[in-house]
Structure formats: structure tokens, C-alpha cells
Amino acid sequence: MIVVVSAGLGTPSSTRRLAEQMANATDAAVTARGEALDVHHLELRELAGEIAQAFATGGLPTPALTRAKDLIASADGIIAVSPVFSGSYSGLFKSFFDVIDPKSIADTPVLLGATAGTPRHSLMIEHAMRPLFSYLRAVTVPTAIFAATEDFGGGEAGRELASRIQRGASQFAALLVAEPVGVDGFVQRDEDRQQHRKLRSNTSIASGPTAFEALLKRHNGEA
Template identity: 50%
Template sequence: MRSLLVISAGLSQPSSSRRLADMLAEATRAKISARGEGAQIDVIEVRDLAFELATAMTDQTAQTPLLARAKQQVADADGLIAVTPVFQGSYSGLFKTFFDTLEPHGLDNLPTIIAATAGSSRHALILDYALRPLFNQLHANVVPTGVFQAIEDLGTPEGERIAARIERSAIQLADQIVVPQDRVPGIAGDLTGLGGRSTVRLAKENFIPLDKLLNGYGK
């Protein structure tokens, strides 16, 4: 069973960010299931952590149990879907604050879809000038296809193209979480069913120090 974590920074309830996040999560779960694996979807609504986020940023000794649980969910995740509404031309402050509170290397090698919502398609470049640099800085494995959805695009041909991008990004995320079985294994051997963080964890578990590998040689 793979763990798929959704982080939504929408403020209203329901929010367009959460609706997009749910579509991405269900599409990804379907692609993972097609690879013979199950996927458990967990959701973090960042607005529910607003008070603890403010507390954590101003008092590092304060108890923030909800935030601590959210951080553990990030640490345990095999894949991430991160969705933010656009505020002042970029990701929301609440969205950024959540990632500011994570431990260093908290997103290392984590397969990730980035997505954003707004009222107008004029903000579509947020994926490349704001979100992708942020998650690259955090060392996440961001899939090539990000998803931007504008309210004005719903029910239009552009809305249909967005649906196709959702499918494409879901395939790319599933490919990182569960390696497709039609891939040729490399020198590391058969890594079928492993990808992203799972591959890194396996490499660490199977690591053999050089001195042990050379033990007995040259004698």
C-alpha cells in the first residue's frame, strides 16, 4: 500500500484548490492501482493548521500537535500532491508557511505534483516561476507536468485540455511511486515496484561500506 499525501491551501469550503487536488489524487490512485498496488490518500488542509503555523513560526518551543502530525504524514508519504490558490500573483502565504516549518530535507526525493488555481488564466505561469523553483529548492522530485486551473476555463476547450494534463501528471507521479513493469532494470537489478523515496530507502538499507566490499582482496 502506497501513501499518497494531498496538501491543499484553499481557504473556502469547498474550495477550487481542494477540488483540483481531489481530481489529481483520484487519477493518481487509478494509475497506481493499474500497476498492481493500492494507494491510501491522506489530506492536509493547511487552513486547519493556521493557528499552529503562526505559533510555530514565532515560538519554536510551543506545542503544535496538529502540525507535528502533518509533518509526520509528509515524512511517511510515497507521493505528494500540492495545490495552492494564487494570491498576489504567487502561492499563498499560508501554503509557503507550511513548507517553511518542515525539517530540512523533509521533501527529499518525494515524487510531487504541483498545481494551482485562480480566477483567471493570466496566472498560469505560477507553476514555473513560483511553485517549481520552491519544490526544486526543497529537493522534491517534481513531475514534468504541473496543472493550473482557472475558473474561467471550466466548461471550455481549455478545460478539456486541463483534464488531459491531470491524467498526464497522474501517470508521471505513479511512474515515480511504482516503477512500471515494462521498464528494463539497470545495474542495480530489479527495482520493480520501487520509485522515488522507496528506491532511496532501499539503497540505504542495502548499502555496504567500501572496506567490507574489499575485505580479503590484496591478501
């Protein structure tokens, strides 16, 4: 199951339009791999009042915001798309990810997208969005999708946008369907995956480093 987070403010919204294109391409890429995909959309514009209330009350969420947070926490992957405001993601976009549990999307694959009126803002994803999700310890897909107004008009720009969406969706789908393999080739269950994540992030070094003399003995063939 993936959650598509769209921070567009207009109706209709180019941000929502891009998010839908990214979700459709991901659905097609996952289906091509023989898997089914459940897609849920979160329009942050509809949660703006609840997000503001959570800040004003010291973090007390409303039922609608609680459902959104639970949906995010249970997602196998996230598509996150924001319009560009003042050279960065929107305040609504940032506020939503401020109110969720910062640990809830750790190790979750995230496909990033952004929209703006001009291509001059195309690097916003790299200098603003990707660091945000790195801080949240999510796994960001290498290809991100930026769309300027001209990219929605068809022609060469539209074909290039479609190509970027396809490439990003393919990378995203590969992360979604990848199954960690356990002992004897059995696929790990969800609880096993969580334990694997904990072990990977909390590697013990209690035994300390191997003594240099011991390393030399092994190099010389001694027991």
C-alpha cells in the same frame, strides 16, 4: 502512500476541488499499474493557527502540526496545490513548507497544481512553486496542473484540464510505483533506498582524478 496538500481558504474551495481531481486521477493511474494507493488529505486552512504558533514560539509545533509533518515525511509522494495570491503561492502554503524539516521531502516525487481566477497566472507554478520544491530537493513531476475559474465550467476548457490532470497523474504514478532494483534483481528495502540516496548525493572524490599519463597508457593498450 501520498499526501495531498491543499492551501485553499474557502469552503467550498476550487483549490481543494483541483487537488481531489489530481488525487483521483493518480489513484486510477496507480491502480491501472496493479498497485494500491493510500491517500491522505491535508487542508492547510485547518492548520493555519498551528502554523502561526510554530513561528511565534520559535518552531515549537502543536500535536496537529506534528502529525502533519510526520505524514509529509513518511509520504511516498506529495500532491501540492495552492491558490495564486499576488502572482505567487499563498503565504499559508509557503509557511507550511517553512516549518517542515527541509530534508524530509528530499527525493520525494511531487505533483504541482495551482488555481486562479484568470489564465494570466498560469506560469506561477514554473517561476515560484517549482523552484521552491527544487530547493527542498524534491522530484517535481514534469507536467504541472494549473486551473483557472473557467476550467471548472466544462466544455473545451474542462476537457483540456482533464487531459492535463491525466497526463500529470500518469507521470506521477510512474514515479510512485518505480522500484529501485538492487543486487541480483531484488527490490531494495526502504533502508536500502535511503542509503542509496545518501551515496548518490555524497559521492566520494577522495581518490582524486586519474593521472593523465595513466589515461594515455590505457588508451595505448598498456597495463
